Amino acid sequence: MMRDVLNIGVIGYGYWGPNLVRNFAELTDARVHTVADLNPKALETVARRYPATKVTTDAMDLIRDPEIDAVAIATPVATHFSLAMAALKAGKHVWLEKPMTETSMQARALIDEAEKRGLTLHIDHTFVYTGPVKKMRELVRAGDLGKVLYFDSMRVNLGLFQRDVNVIADLAVHDFSILDYVFGQHPTAVSAAGINHYPGTPENLAYITLFYDSGFIAHVNVSWLAPVKLRSILIGGTEKMITFDELQPSEKLKIYDKGVSMTTDPAKIHDMRVGYRTGDMWAPKVDNSEALLVESRHFVDCIRSGAKPISDGEFGFRMVELIEAATASMRGRGETIHLPSNHNKTK
């Protein structure tokens, strides 16, 4: 029997955990019951901000607490598998930060465990819950762009260097999630180049190209070592094209009535001339709700209804698989890696 107000335990109150706690606290049918963190300073901050929330330095206390219904895990990726598996085995629904796990094998094991127990397994790929990404999906799925030709993303800034994941797992994964959600295609091959400029640290910049059987091509440029923050995506179709700049205060998403057409006029055929079409630009109004609040709502709704989250375990698995392939290619100086085609189909 489901509680009227779900009790959520949050493990990890570092960089992202405070955002989870703040958003879960805005829900009316869920609340943050306990926060666990190894750092007592972090727990003092929790206590000052949320005097009614319990705190602990022992994540297992939280996982074992029978009052807790769901566990949100916002810890370094190396701990994702063991904490999530323990939570599932304790019968808790799980919210897991991206990337889901260090390996695709671990991801598969979590999916199976959640499946077996009928528990909700939600991976926090926040981008697919943003207004502009939802609008892009609508436009692409409605065929407004014509045949889609390419996706090109630049996602760079100075820091934060991670010590446990490379820049692909940290930043490119956002583009992988947008690609999966918006286009519903899965790449068949990947080629990547990248470098770690500081010995002993993960790769801090990478250029990844994804090849698709449909002729679509995607490129992702990520870096922790850029002097300016850039978050810009170009999408090209035969009928329309899109730019998305999430750093703009307004008009983040723009749709261009621009394109190229091949001349079929026999008189001009020896020119092999391409024609350009340049029309209006249109910036649709998009939902500006905080994505994490939308996603928190979705998580609790899925727990209550038993529906699969949009970013479920399979979604998270595909992301880990892409990170693995891109990283392998990067370490092979761009060697093309072919992706398995027998994974669960993209939605």
Next chain:
Amino acid sequence: MMRDVLNIGVIGYGYWGPNLVRNFAELTDARVHTVADLNPKALETVARRYPATKVTTDAMDLIRDPEIDAVAIATPVATHFSLAMAALKAGKHVWLEKPMTETSMQARALIDEAEKRGLTLHIDHTFVYTGPVKKMRELVRAGDLGKVLYFDSMRVNLGLFQRDVNVIADLAVHDFSILDYVFGQHPTAVSAAGINHYPGTPENLAYITLFYDSGFIAHVNVSWLAPVKLRSILIGGTEKMITFDELQPSEKLKIYDKGVSMTTDPAKIHDMRVGYRTGDMWAPKVDNSEALLVESRHFVDCIRSGAKPISDGEFGFRMVELIEAATASMRGRGETIHLPSNHNKTK
């Protein structure tokens, strides 16, 4: 004996030729003697704008004219080799549009011919004559950036689709020339991905990664199929970083006192923590002279003094070699191509 006012013949009055004619016309010790073009309409425009300039539809007339000292060639690349070779054999100094030739073997033959006859061979890589690129070179060469880590360029827009060269030869060549001039290093390997979305046309987008022995890495993203025009370069060094956006009306070049430093503090070593340094930004005043006028002046000066142009035949050769390697890699879906190291050294 050199004439007081050099007579220049210009072959090709299509897209770029009018700019050559307009800039040569501003020099006081050179003038445009004849313009050749296959298209009589183009020659009518020349006649209206420059009533004192001769026109012809036969390029060989121009090349053979004993009154002409130098020939500027702004025709499709397929004709570069034969026209330039004919001009050199007729004893003319040559200004040749980029890319120099279709193959590096042709480029080598032109270099040898010019060398043998003591003629100036100038390849029009206009970017190296712009104020911001000169300033970048000064900063890099003076060591202001510290050790240089990466170069990252995005050069995209809608059109113009070329029918005789792919987007690498059309656009990426600009970045290759900036890399050569600013950093004075030559890549040892290249990996590229790209696609032609319209059958029968050259590749219209490409992503190229250049690897250097020093650990430096360069990435170039070019496209004829983007809804917006972008011309932006990021350069990262251990001490300072640069952004260059040639489309800005002012402050095109910005230098950031930003960087990353590895902690060597033993107490923090288990953190493997990276420190960030964020300081001021500085936009130096740069020379805004029209690059093509500076370059025209340089060409005539080199003819008079016998000095090698900055963008001489060897420079042009290295560019063709890179275009060949990047195109080969692209057609091999990113296969790494190793570059010969025995070419003439970069300046």
Next chain:
Amino acid sequence: MMRDVLNIGVIGYGYWGPNLVRNFAELTDARVHTVADLNPKALETVARRYPATKVTTDAMDLIRDPEIDAVAIATPVATHFSLAMAALKAGKHVWLEKPMTETSMQARALIDEAEKRGLTLHIDHTFVYTGPVKKMRELVRAGDLGKVLYFDSMRVNLGLFQRDVNVIADLAVHDFSILDYVFGQHPTAVSAAGINHYPGTPENLAYITLFYDSGFIAHVNVSWLAPVKLRSILIGGTEKMITFDELQPSEKLKIYDKGVSMTTDPAKIHDMRVGYRTGDMWAPKVDNSEALLVESRHFVDCIRSGAKPISDGEFGFRMVELIEAATASMRGRGETIHLPSNHNKTK
């Protein structure tokens, strides 16, 4: 009887004159017959660029030349009246740079003279021949904005300080011309503030407010002393709003489906609440032709057909009248100046 190719004489080859000559030279049914300038250096440049054009240091030679049909005057404003009057008396059609004259009385005398002789009198208010301004007029006249509420322009940069006109006559006049052409209303009062920071020079910054009987209000902020160049206009209507930034490389004109509506719901009346409507943004494709070429074409067409130019003498007169009123208010520290209502009606 009209010549097949009209002969135009241009007086003044300083800042703007070269643009006039370059554009007249592109017309097929007109040509630049003679250029006059007091500066022999300027005439040398003309001779180098246009060997077939005659040059003279004596403007009266040009004005008296029976081969010349029309005279374009691009000299300091203090000479506009006498040169234009001489040209009209010599039976020439006249193109006169803005501002038309130093005083509205002089402007009226030129209008009368041109009228009497059946000659075309064209004032060069270039902005009304640009694509974006034409599009704004279309939108406003079609009622797409609803009731228009305000116009707000910022037009500032560093220099060029003029010595013969203040910043209102130099820069604000562009906004006055756009206001007249787009809205077809004439202000009934004007209030201005401004200052000359350098003794002995004209006012170098000014803030002008124009009041209209319809409730519409316009504000113009002009300066020669700003560190950056800004050219931005906001227009507000009850249904839609416009931004125009002429410095953008594309999407200069944007139309916002945004507005405000007063609640008429009696239940909310004690709140006196205002509702906001935020919809899509739309950037229409606009004609990017060089305005001066369009205007040159229009001038020659008007000479041939006898039609009144869009920016005819009456248009120029209204502009001079506004400059006079705004300058008078500025010198009275913002004192409101009421404008005569009996001038020729705005189109």
Next chain:
Amino acid sequence: MMRDVLNIGVIGYGYWGPNLVRNFAELTDARVHTVADLNPKALETVARRYPATKVTTDAMDLIRDPEIDAVAIATPVATHFSLAMAALKAGKHVWLEKPMTETSMQARALIDEAEKRGLTLHIDHTFVYTGPVKKMRELVRAGDLGKVLYFDSMRVNLGLFQRDVNVIADLAVHDFSILDYVFGQHPTAVSAAGINHYPGTPENLAYITLFYDSGFIAHVNVSWLAPVKLRSILIGGTEKMITFDELQPSEKLKIYDKGVSMTTDPAKIHDMRVGYRTGDMWAPKVDNSEALLVESRHFVDCIRSGAKPISDGEFGFRMVELIEAATASMRGRGETIHLPSNHNKTK
């Protein structure tokens, strides 16, 4: 005797109140003891977010509570005077939202009451606690700009229409506070124009010019009816100029080494020519701390030390006086209003 942890009562949990509560909650030596609001819904939100904070719908309960040391008032301006006076009479220190009061007479009465009782009276002019404004003050006060010539601000957006204050009191007051803090001069006259487009509402756009005896001039353009949000300030000096755009994610503040110099060369005197100087641009690193947290800290420090806040009652009084004068001028269609010179001197 001062409590170790000060107890603050906050009146008003509407638009701004939540920000006050959130920032006071981050202090370690103060806490939010009680929140009062007429709206029970608002109090429910407080209870959910801050379970340890008391709530009440009766502001007088809060004011009379002997456990409370300081009262922060974030209510409509019409209630400022009576609530603040009641709080001072109850012996509480007071934090009062801007504008301080409806009239300068009310402001003076509050200053006198606080003075008499030795209580801290702090007016929330948040801008003077931001990093960029502090940096501007440093630059101006150090003489880096040379003689300051002008200040020009544009502060417009769509909404929020206020029903109790006009756009001058809502938005221009921010510029008045920046002018006072940065330049330390008080204007001697003000001229304003403005309009209310919706009957029964306060003026929704206004253009205000402030005149200073030193020759400095300031202009402020504010509107609730603009399609885009703009927050941009230009400052000109004889040596350097500044731009400040608070909406930029970085490089909000830029300093231009640009200026104008009058020729004193006798040979050029008949030209009356002005020379332009264009040098580098420099964007200093500025403190990005949340201003409201800095200001909260300052308020508590002033209570503890007895020091006057930067934005004390006198500061707030000068702001109200300017709002009154500008509003009077606006209602007189730009009539110049002279300001009293016998007010307490600007710091």
